[in-house]
Amino acid sequence: MNTEPSPNANEETITEGEPVVLSEASGSTETNATEVLSTNEAATQAPMPTDSTSYQSLPIEALKLDRFQGGIVIAVVLVGCLVGLIVPMFFASATLGVWAWAVAGCLLLLALVVYAAWFYPKAAHRCASWRISEHGLEIRRGVWWRHRIVIPHSRMQHSDIEQGPLQRMYSLATLVIHTAGTKNSSVQLGNLKTETAEQLRDALTGGRWAMHTPPESPVTP
DSSP: OOOSOOOOTTSOOOOOOOOOOOOHHHHHHHHHHHHHHHHHHHHHHSOOOOGGGGOEEOOHHHHHHHHHHHHHHHHHHHHHHHHHHHGGGGOTTOOHHHHHHHHHHHHHHHHHHHIIIIIHHHHHHHHOEEEEETTEEEEEEOSSSOEEEEEOGGGEEEEEEEOOHHHHHTTEEEEEEEESSSSSSEEEEEEEEHHHHHHHHHHHHHTOSOOOOOOOOOOOO
16 A cells, blocks of 8 residues: 655655766856857947948038138128118119118028028038048038949049148148049049148059048037
């Protein structure tokens, strides 16, 4: 007669299995697993490089030059508007309605010129960038309509550096790249620092894909 008590449903059934042997090998395996986990976590937390980080922005002096030229245009338009408002006063046929329309037209024209000559250059400066890659020289620019120009290394014939009188005031230059077999015979990358333009010309002439130049500082508001 079996006198052993039946197992309780709430009790955990223990089965006999192989004994667990702790040795130095198991300890090294645990250590290696920990090292692999730490390496994976570090790789996950590390920032992944993107293509946008290699693009170089134009120097802040380029924005200063554009706004300097824009200030000259604003001054000329302002003088023209003042003359246009003063001249009708010498004519007896000029009524108050005509003078009011002249004021409204001058204000509208001045507002458009101020936007185009002072605020638009800042947006254009933020959207302009360039880089050298395995595809060639890549240029991005444009505010409302974005343009991405890629000049392959095989299409480049020679390059020139141009510098106007106002560009010399800000130590800027324009790199002109002459190409072959394309729609446009040359492509311009304007308002670069003079040193950067020379290094970029030498890099393109030598067929190098990288330049050891730090990125330009961002535009400050």
